[in-house]
Amino acid sequence: MKMKKLAVFGLGMMALAVGIVGCGSKEENSSGGKKTEITYAIWDQIQQPGMKELADEFMKENKNINVKVQVIPWDQYWTKLEASANGQTLPDVFWMHGSEADRYMKAGTLLDISDSYKKEEGNFPDDLVKLYSNDGKNYGIPKDVSTVGLWYNKKIFDDKKIEYPDGTWDWNKLKEVSKELTDSDKGIYGFAAPNDTEVGYYSAIFQNEGKVISDDKKKSELNSSATREALQWWTDFSLTDKSSPTAAQIAENDVRSLFTSGKVAMIFDGSWMFGEFSDNEDVKNNCDVAVLPKGKVQATVYNGLANSVSAYTKNKDAAVKFVEFLSSKKGMEIQGSSTAAIPAYKGTEANFVDATKDTFNMGAFSEMLDYGVLRPNGPNFNNAENTATEGLAPMFSGKETVEEATDKVAKEVDRILSE
Secondary structure: OOHHHOOOOOOHHHHHHHOOOOOOOEEEOOOOOEEEEEEEEEOOHHHHHHHHHHHHHHHHHOOOEEEEEEEOOHHHHHHHHHHHHHOOOOOOEEEEOHHHHHHHHHOOOEOOOHHHHHOOOOOOOHHHHHHOEEOOEEOOEEOEEEEEEEEEEHHHHHHOOOOOOOOOOEHHHHHHHHHHHOEOOOOEEOOOOOOOHHHHHHHHHHHOOOOOEOOOOOOEOOOOHHHHHHHHHHHHHHHOOOOOOOHHHHHHOOHHHHHHOOOEOEEEEEHHHHHHHHOOHHHHHHEEEEOOOEOOOOOEEEEOOEEEEEOOOOOHHHHHHHHHHHOOHHHHHHHHHOOOOEEOOOOOHHHHHHHHOOOOOOHHHHHHHHHEEEOOOOOOHHHHHHHHHHHOHHHHHOOOOHHHHHHHHHHHHHHHHOO
16 A cells, blocks of 8 residues: 555565665674664765764764765666665665655655654744655654855956846846857857756746746646746747857756856856865856846745655664754754755754855855745656656747747646646
8 A cells, every 4th residue: 555655666676786775784883782784875975975974973972873874876866765665675864855755755655753853843944844744744854955046157257347146136137147248259158048947947937926836736837927927038048138058059068067167157056066066176266156136026946855764764763863863953063064055954054154155155045045935846746847847848949939838838737736
């Protein structure tokens, strides 16, 4: 019954073949006693040092527990997690994403950790807590928060003698400056407006007071007037203004590559890019970030991961104790100071900002939390989103109008959300 809830969980014991190590083991500690080993699965190599720092601190306080941090790349993570869920060999503790949480909770694969959450109740954003809750029970405790900002290349601005973006910018200003920065002779575009969701047009939709799906999560809002206006504004960068690379160009070289190589002056991208961008010397020396320009209102996509525990763990006490440490104020302060991510625990985001301020203006991301709009989510939403992205492609290439593309996509999304 439980596994039928997750229709795609039909991979049997393939977990043994795909590389997730689940359900920790016992080993001898230095004093001759039994030491419990638990696995902690994540998908971001950039955050691995920060997660290892947290694990090390936890192990100092808990000599009888060993935590093994396991990195599984995003493009493999969910396939492997599904396989291990079906084989009941999930990692003891692992990252959970809002777009996947609903089906994992309803399938009974996550441990109810409500008692652990109650120890820190009130210290996390309510909408993130709800995202990882079902029937009044908590199946994940928020790990971090993220928003999307306007990353820009200072050198390109300096060459054109244009002032850097700031909090006064609106949609008109972004359009104006994008055109001014575009230099066809040098192959430089002022902005990149890709067919992307979280780091693309979602923020524009919210800034225009539009929606992606209805509040009850049962119908598409992509063909609503406010959302269509935002999508038209977004696609005009490439199709009309010629200040953004075309869909074909972005297919050959993704937006981040174009930005880091100095071929695009501005992009929308997330707070989670700190590690990758700060490791790139050109970006570190020449780029920075500002809050997003204002549309009808100020808005940015807002999201956050959670730490969850396997319902099948053979080391429940150790796994729960580790998640409680990760979710504590001390654990969140360590996460922030390690620059791994903006901590979800209210008040500890200052640790992240202080640790990163000499590299980029990361305070812009925490500033935008005041008007962040939660990333769309819900049953079957991940599938619906992928279908919508594919369906909107003709709109970005100019083969279909915004009205034509969104009408077709909305019907498909409605069908998926009704399943």
